[in-house]
Amino acid sequence: MHPEFARLLRTSVFRLALGYASGFVVVLAMVLAFAYWSTTRHADERTDKMLAAELAGLIGVHDRVGITGLAAEIEWRVKDYARDGVHYLLRAPDGRPVAGDLPVQSTTVVPASGDPMIVIEGPPGSEPDVQPSAVRVLGKRLPGGYVLFVGHVLHVERAIFNHALKVSLIAASVAAALILAAGGILGLRVVRRIDAVSRTAARIMAGDLTQRVPVDGSGNEFSDLATILNQMLARIEALLGRVREVSDNVAHDLRSPLARLRSNLEVTLLQPRTAVEYRDAIRQAIGDSEDLLRTFNALLSIARAEAGPRDAALPIIDLCGAVAETVEIYEALAAEGGIALDFDVGDGAIAVRADTQLLAQALCNLLDNAIKYTPRGGSVQVCVSRSAGRARVEVADSGPGIPHDQREHVLERFVRLDQVRRLPGNGLGLSLVNAVVEYHRACMRLEDNRPGLRVVIELDALPITQGSPRLPRFPVDAGVVASAGRG
Amino acid sequence: MRLLVVEDDEAAAAYLVKGLAESGHVADHTIDGEIGLRLARSGDYDVLVVDRMLPGRDGLSLIAELRREGIHTPTLILSALGAVDDRVDGLRAGSDDYLVKPFSFSELLARLESLARRVRAELAAAHLRVADLDVDRVNRSVSRAGRPIRLQPREFRLLEYFARHAGQVVTRTMLLEHVWGYNFDPQTNVVDVHVSRLRAKIDKGFDPPLLETIRGVGYALRAP
Numbered sequence: 001m002h003p004e005f006a007r008l009l010r011t012s013v014f015r016l017a018l019g020y021a022s023g024f025v026v027v028l029a030m031v032l033a034f035a036y037w038s039t040t041r042h043a044d045e046r047t048d049k050m051l052a053a054e055l056a057g058l059i060g061v062h063d064r065v066g067i068t069g070l071a072a073e074i075e076w077r078v079k080d081y082a083r084d085g086v087h088y089l090l091r092a093p094d095g096r097p098v099a100g101d102l103p104v105q106s107t108t109v110v111p112a113s114g115d116p117m118i119v120i121e122g123p124p125g126s127e128p129d130v131q132p133s134a135v136r137v138l139g140k141r142l143p144g145g146y147v148l149f150v151g152h153v154l155h156v157e158r159a160i161f162n163h164a165l166k167v168s169l170i171a172a173s174v175a176a177a178l179i180l181a182a183g184g185i186l187g188l189r190v191v192r193r194i195d196a197v198s199r200t201a202a203r204i205m206a207g208d209l210t211q212r213v214p215v216d217g218s219g220n221e222f223s224d225l226a227t228i229l230n231q232m233l234a235r236i237e238a239l240l241g242r243v244r245e246v247s248d249n250v251a252h253d254l255r256s257p258l259a260r261l262r263s264n265l266e267v268t269l270l271q272p273r274t275a276v277e278y279r280d281a282i283r284q285a286i287g288d289s290e291d292l293l294r295t296f297n298a299l300l301s302i303a304r305a306e307a308g309p310r311d312a313a314l315p316i317i318d319l320c321g322a323v324a325e326t327v328e329i330y331e332a333l334a335a336e337g338g339i340a341l342d343f344d345v346g347d348g349a350i351a352v353r354a355d356t357q358l359l360a361q362a363l364c365n366l367l368d369n370a371i372k373y374t375p376r377g378g379s380v381q382v383c384v385s386r387s388a389g390r391a392r393v394e395v396a397d398s399g400p401g402i403p404h405d406q407r408e409h410v411l412e413r414f415v416r417l418d419q420v421r422r423l424p425g426n427g428l429g430l431s432l433v434n435a436v437v438e439y440h441r442a443c444m445r446l447e448d449n450r451p452g453l454r455v456v457i458e459l460d461a462l463p464i465t466q467g468s469p470r471l472p473r474f475p476v477d478a479g480v481v482a483s484a485g486r487g
Numbered sequence: 488m489r490l491l492v493v494e495d496d497e498a499a500a501a502y503l504v505k506g507l508a509e510s511g512h513v514a515d516h517t518i519d520g521e522i523g524l525r526l527a528r529s530g531d532y533d534v535l536v537v538d539r540m541l542p543g544r545d546g547l548s549l550i551a552e553l554r555r556e557g558i559h560t561p562t563l564i565l566s567a568l569g570a571v572d573d574r575v576d577g578l579r580a581g582s583d584d585y586l587v588k589p590f591s592f593s594e595l596l597a598r599l600e601s602l603a604r605r606v607r608a609e610l611a612a613a614h615l616r617v618a619d620l621d622v623d624r625v626n627r628s629v630s631r632a633g634r635p636i637r638l639q640p641r642e643f644r645l646l647e648y649f650a651r652h653a654g655q656v657v658t659r660t661m662l663l664e665h666v667w668g669y670n671f672d673p674q675t676n677v678v679d680v681h682v683s684r685l686r687a688k689i690d691k692g693f694d695p696p697l698l699e700t701i702r703g704v705g706y707a708l709r710a711p
Contacts, residue, residue, distance in 0.1 A: 329667065365674060368674045371675075429674060
């Protein structure tokens with residue numbers, strides 16, 4: 001069998017069509033059988049009535065003119081009525097036919113009394129045009145041992161019925177063929193569409209992530225499925241692209257400090273040095289490795305945040321409290337740098353679902369940047385507010401700000417604008433903030449503070465419930481961490 | 488102090504044991520969790536250092552089993568698994584501290600000494616005293632040489648932590664974890680600023696200075 005045909009036979013659409021076609025044929029057969037049964041029954045009843053009337057008429061003739069007159073009447077009627085399919089036979093007591101043309105066997109017994117008996121015989125040899133057919137015969141015993149038979153050829157009813165049957169069978173075959181053909185065409189279409197998806201999947205598995213499932217724009221369920229699959233593929237490709245980008249960046253950004261670390265150690269070993277020189281070189285190496293670890297940890301935090309919330313819903317915390325804690329940490333740093341740090345928490349708590357550690361880390365990075373880039377005598381404002389179901393955190397500074405065309409750019413990893421290269425940092429601060437914002441499905445905007453930068457983060461606030469207990473700054477689990485190892 | 492290191496990375500364990508020996512401690516080492524459990528049962532150790540992924544028996548189950556048997560030797564988990572959930576798992580299993588790899592040796596040493604010298608009675612003490620500095624934990628007030636010192640609530644918690652670990656080296660990450668509840672290092676070392684502010688309040692105008700900076704490691708509050 002042709003393999004595609006074999007596959008077609010296995011498709012659900014074709015099997016469904018096959019089922020429909022067989023069901024159709026079975027039902028049609030039942031309908032025809034019933035029609036046959038009811039039609040023949042009706043026709044037989046009519047024939048029997050007609051034959052009974054004919055028989056009664058002939059018995060009347062016998063009563064009036066005796067057996068010879070009846071024989072003459074029968075001969076006359078045979079000539080006259082044969083065309084209507086009515087046939088007669090008068091049988092003598094010894095079984096010899098006296099008159100008529102019905103080929104009733106001489107042995108056929110008719111009861112002596114009671115109702116006329118109906119027998120079915122045939123086909124009558126004298127009527128070549130009704131072959132094959134049947135004759136319905138009614139018999140009656142007459143006084144003196146004679147038996148009178150009246151028969152009717154069933155060819156008219158049968159012919160009509162046979163014609164109807166033939167037409168029905170042709171119609172049924174055509175319908176069944178059409179159903180199967182439709183099933184076959186649909187099945188082939190399904191097979192082709194699925195093959196297209198399979199081929200794309202195979203090519204993607206072979207490593208070509210740019211492959212997409214063809215979409216024909218017909219708007220049917222297949223093109224909807226193809227569109228969804230393509231969106232999924234695009235998302236996977238984007239995620240893999242980010243993973244690749246991260247590993248590229250890690251490789252790139254860790255390579256140079258590693259090289260520095262190594263050459264420092266190698267140069268130290270080139271010639272004998274004093275203990276103080278060795279000590280300095282080792283200290284330098286430890287400092288370099290600490291920078292490396294810091295960069296590494298920042299990348300890990302970003303990766304963790306980008307992986308998204310893992311399982312259970314995030315704990316509910318008070319955003320105002322969380323921001324206040326972070327601001328408090330940086331107050332000392334700001335004061336040392338001669339920067340005014342203003343904090344406006346508004347009134348009361350704002351409940352949000354957040355990962356405390358990630359949120360605090362993001363806030364630390366924002367405050368760190370704000371204080372780092374603001375010159376002595378400048379100011380940093382932190383503001384938490386709530387409007388229309390959204391909680392809003394703003395961190396604004398009076399530093400140099402970020403030019404409009406570079407605001408997207410600074411969210412990427414390791415990007416450091418030229419004017420700040422002399423300041424310490426690894427270029428991961430805002431990337432981490434961005435990752436944390438995406439983790440919380442919040443949104444972040446970088447705005448112009450005229451002068452300076454204003455970072456606005458908005459996330460969904462939970463509805464305020466009256467009389468709710470004070471919100472924890474740390475969820476229970478983090479509390480375990482915070483209090484562990486005390487002693 | 489006497490330590491047991493259960494760690495399957497033999498090179499890392501060798502450095503650890505050497506470092507501990509040079510710092511004046513005695514350390515035994517095994518790579519197998521089951522052997523580690525048997526050694527720990529002997530009860531001769533001041534602190535256990537346990538890796539999480541070990542042949543024989545994993546670190547969490549080792550600690551959980553010890554605790555179930557009523558052995559409460561202070562334990563520190565060393566692990567490459569550093570997410571918040573991983574820490575929570577470790578501490579729930581009964582560990583007293585959790586340090587994520589890679590770590591600095593001085594950080595590990597500070598934490599081990601803190602665990603070994605822990606005096607449980609001190610946890611509940613109403614007053615902590617270091618030389619002439621008095622920390623009143625009930626009234627949350629501080630005085631030195633009889634003169635009251637006003638501290639912000641956070642500064643008080645910082646000093647309280649130092650005083651509970653008087654004489655020991657306390658690292659910046661220990662302070663971040665226990666005073667602020669942060670598991671991460673902020674980019675700028677904000678801890679330094681807070682410690683220098685605290686120092687200005689408790690040491691300025693007094694003699695001798697009590698809050699000492701240990702270069703490259705952290706701080707220590709101690710009477711000279």
